[in-house]
Amino acid sequence: MNYGQFLNMIPEAFLMAILVVVFIADFISAKKTESRKWFNPFVSLLLLAQVIVTICALEPSTAFGNMYVSTSAANVMKAILAAGTLIVVIQSRLWLSREDTRFKEGEFYMLVVSTLLGMNMMMSSGHFLMFFLGLEMASVPMACLVALDKYRHNSAEAAAKFILTATFSSGVMLYGISFIYGSVGTLYFDDVATALAQSENLTFNIMGLVFFFSGLGFKISLVPFHFWTADTYQGAPTTVTGYLSVISKGAAAFTLMAILMKVFAPMTQYWTWLLYIVIVLSITIANLFAIRQKDLKRFMAFSSISQAGYIMLAVVGNSAAGITALTYYVLVYIVANMAVFTVISVVEEKNNGVTDMDAYDGFYKTNPKLSFLMTLALFSLAGIPPFAGMFSKFFIFMAAAEQGSAAAYAVVFIALINTVVSLYYYLLIVKAMYIKNSDNPLPTFKSDCNTRLALAICTAGIAFFGVFSCIYHWINSAS
Numbered sequence: 001m002n003y004g005q006f007l008n009m010i011p012e013a014f015l016m017a018i019l020v021v022v023f024i025a026d027f028i029s030a031k032k033t034e035s036r037k038w039f040n041p042f043v044s045l046l047l048l049a050q051v052i053v054t055i056c057a058l059e060p061s062t063a064f065g066n067m068y069v070s071t072s073a074a075n076v077m078k079a080i081l082a083a084g085t086l087i088v089v090i091q092s093r094l095w096l097s098r099e100d101t102r103f104k105e106g107e108f109y110m111l112v113v114s115t116l117l118g119m120n121m122m123m124s125s126g127h128f129l130m131f132f133l134g135l136e137m138a139s140v141p142m143a144c145l146v147a148l149d150k151y152r153h154n155s156a157e158a159a160a161k162f163i164l165t166a167t168f169s170s171g172v173m174l175y176g177i178s179f180i181y182g183s184v185g186t187l188y189f190d191d192v193a194t195a196l197a198q199s200e201n202l203t204f205n206i207m208g209l210v211f212f213f214s215g216l217g218f219k220i221s222l223v224p225f226h227f228w229t230a231d232t233y234q235g236a237p238t239t240v241t242g243y244l245s246v247i248s249k250g251a252a253a254f255t256l257m258a259i260l261m262k263v264f265a266p267m268t269q270y271w272t273w274l275l276y277i278v279i280v281l282s283i284t285i286a287n288l289f290a291i292r293q294k295d296l297k298r299f300m301a302f303s304s305i306s307q308a309g310y311i312m313l314a315v316v317g318n319s320a321a322g323i324t325a326l327t328y329y330v331l332v333y334i335v336a337n338m339a340v341f342t343v344i345s346v347v348e349e350k351n352n353g354v355t356d357m358d359a360y361d362g363f364y365k366t367n368p369k370l371s372f373l374m375t376l377a378l379f380s381l382a383g384i385p386p387f388a389g390m391f392s393k394f395f396i397f398m399a400a401a402e403q404g405s406a407a408a409y410a411v412v413f414i415a416l417i418n419t420v421v422s423l424y425y426y427l428l429i430v431k432a433m434y435i436k437n438s439d440n441p442l443p444t445f446k447s448d449c450n451t452r453l454a455l456a457i458c459t460a461g462i463a464f465f466g467v468f469s470c471i472y473h474w475i476n477s478a479s
Helices: 003-008 010-028 030-035 039-056 072-091 102-123 128-146 153-184 189-198 202-220 229-235 238-262 265-291 296-316 320-350 368-382 388-401 406-434 449-464 469-478
Strands: 061-063 068-070
Touching (some): 003 061, 010 039, 010 072, 039 072, 072 320, 102 238, 128 238, 202 296, 296 320, 388 406
Antiparallel strands (some): 061 068
16 A cells, blocks of 8 residues: 555645644643643644645645545635634634633544544545545534533534434435445446446436435435434534534535536436425525524524525536535635624623524624624625625526526526525514614623634625635636
């Protein structure tokens, strides 16, 4: 075995090094949990280095007999997800400084890096076995993250629901992969695509496609595979909820797009119609359920289901423009969604676990800066100009319309109508903060340095990613 092949996996190898360094640092300072103020900045610097290394290693590469195949587009997505993870780690410091979570700080960082490593392997897989190993490497540590507040009943319940649905979805996915293997006799992506074009086992191929799509549909929270999402998001620690809603979803969506466009290219006519149905259901049903929510974390759960539908619109076009649109959408979604979850997290930590939407009545009068930043993030999620969310939705719609069929135009039109619905329920929060009055409003408080830094990064992204076209062109050149 040529171990030099690991040098072709620079982002993953660097993540492994980070994992080892964080483990050693946590082990050495385990008895000094009360004075480890350096730990969070140290891990943040390591993740910043990961972003830089990944950006510098954008060239395509292969390893281990093409089981590992990394493209420029995949490396761009890895850099974006690493940057999103950096934001998560920065804003997690307030939560990890609590008395009941301080001693778990090292475990949190190691689990986060482990899930990111699994996502990277998943996105760079050229073989279904490598893909499945990466998927499980991301899913199992994520269940531990959801259960990190194990002394809270809701956290334990959320983890149980997450691991059960993850196990079930993995089983469904493996069942679909077995149909594909039985039909074509190989698990290499390139060979599967070639064999599917020549295969006469249409029934086996369609069943394999449907079961495989269903398995990944659970990971992305597409309707009708979304039932675990709201309970898990509500019960998990808010920092973990933010990580689960953007980083995990972005990796799974990119992987599904790559496999559909590459492996199942000979079956495009079948999975396109499957996407049409799932996208319309995800956007519409999630929007309707979001209006009814009173808990802000459950509200953001249904918002993320709707956003997943918009993300998958990019796949409909089945083109390089779709890859660019999906990657750019995930980038903008990360900064906007993490801004919202950062505000939710700081309010929850400062006010005894408050996540009810009614608690934000009159929030502008006591905390005008946080209210303003949250409003910018919500406007971006809704796609209101001139924020970056408007540009990301525009590119998504353009990529889907490139498909050129009447069905594609109909799906885009339905998505446009749902944009108005999403604007309505995002404005419900804005109305609560600026217009509604409360007899017992949230008190005025000062955010810590990490929270301010995370919000500054997210706000800069919301304001400038749509204005500076160089970001979009950089993604497009890789796609």
